Amino acid sequence: MLTGRAMHVACVVLALFAAISARAAEPIEIFDAHLHYNWEPKPYYQPDEVLALFRKHRVTGILATSRPNAGTHALMDAKAEGLWVVPFIRPYRVRADIQSWFGDPVIFDLVQEEFKRGYYRGIGEFHLSGKSAENELVKKTVDFAVTNDLYLHAHADDEAVEILMRHNPKARIIWAHTGFGLPADRVSAMLTKYPKLWGELSYRSGIVDGSGKLTAEWRGLFERYPDRFLLGSDTWVPERWASYGDIMAGYRAWLGQLSPKIAAQIANGNAKALFAASP
Numbered sequence: 001m002l003t004g005r006a007m008h009v010a011c012v013v014l015a016l017f018a019a020i021s022a023r024a025a026e027p028i029e030i031f032d033a034h035l036h037y038n039w040e041p042k043p044y045y046q047p048d049e050v051l052a053l054f055r056k057h058r059v060t061g062i063l064a065t066s067r068p069n070a071g072t073h074a075l076m077d078a079k080a081e082g083l084w085v086v087p088f089i090r091p092y093r094v095r096a097d098i099q100s101w102f103g104d105p106v107i108f109d110l111v112q113e114e115f116k117r118g119y120y121r122g123i124g125e126f127h128l129s130g131k132s133a134e135n136e137l138v139k140k141t142v143d144f145a146v147t148n149d150l151y152l153h154a155h156a157d158d159e160a161v162e163i164l165m166r167h168n169p170k171a172r173i174i175w176a177h178t179g180f181g182l183p184a185d186r187v188s189a190m191l192t193k194y195p196k197l198w199g200e201l202s203y204r205s206g207i208v209d210g211s212g213k214l215t216a217e218w219r220g221l222f223e224r225y226p227d228r229f230l231l232g233s234d235t236w237v238p239e240r241w242a243s244y245g246d247i248m249a250g251y252r253a254w255l256g257q258l259s260p261k262i263a264a265q266i267a268n269g270n271a272k273a274l275f276a277a278s279p
């Protein structure tokens with residue numbers, strides 16, 4: 001006969017096992033909102049290999065881009081079951097375009113030409129630093145996005161994000177890396193000032209401490225803006241594909257420290273809300 005206390009302990013242990021096995025069976029679904037499937041001149045991993053990787057790590061949606069855009073076309077054409085592909089126009093043909101796209105009229109032509117495929121939901125990821133965002137071609141790109149209901153995916157510092165928003169206050173911007181190491185209170189100020197700004201968290205420092213525990217300031221940000229964050233792998237080089245599983249496991253480790261509701265929003269709900277319908 002179990003005493004009351006022993007009974008209680010047994011119940012706690014059973015509940016724990018149930019929770020662990022439920023979690024093991026069903027890791028939280030992830031939408032990868034920073035995916036590059038580069039294709040220059042050939043893909044490093046074959047389409048079947050990357051599709052298998054998404055399945056293995058329960059990634060059910062991707063914000064897909066590639067340099068050049070051929071990789072995105074291949075992902076769209078694959079029509080893989082259980083994978084939602086949200087394609088963005090990459091304004092780059094080769095890596096060097098990162099440095100010069102914002103002043104190159106050929107790139108603006110490329111964006112408009114690529115848009116004619118009819119399935120794109122955004123433009124990016126593109127790189128901007130500070131006042132490079134002031135270029136007239138950048139303004140034209142922002143206006144083109146607003147006119148055509150496209151999101152922007154900007155790898156930019158806070159100054160460049162502010163310039164983009166000034167170009168056209170109706171812009172909707174996914175902020176790649178959320179400022180990298182920018183102080184959390186500055187991130188908070190940006191999210192408050194710009195309701196159409198979402199932070200994507202690849203390479204973002206400060207979210208967890210050395211022992212993997214969510215920091216107080218980032219828990220605070222997630223609880224204050226649960227509908228403003230997205231996850232991403234940023235597979236910009238083959239090594240990132242090689243560590244794809246670790247990247248996703250890293251996200252799940254801190255998502256598990258948030259309430260299930262907020263964790264689900266960040267893991268996939270926010271992306272679904274953003275891309276499910278045009279405004």
Ligand SMILES: [Zn+2]
Pocket residue numbers: 034036125176234235236
């Ligand atoms: Zn990237």
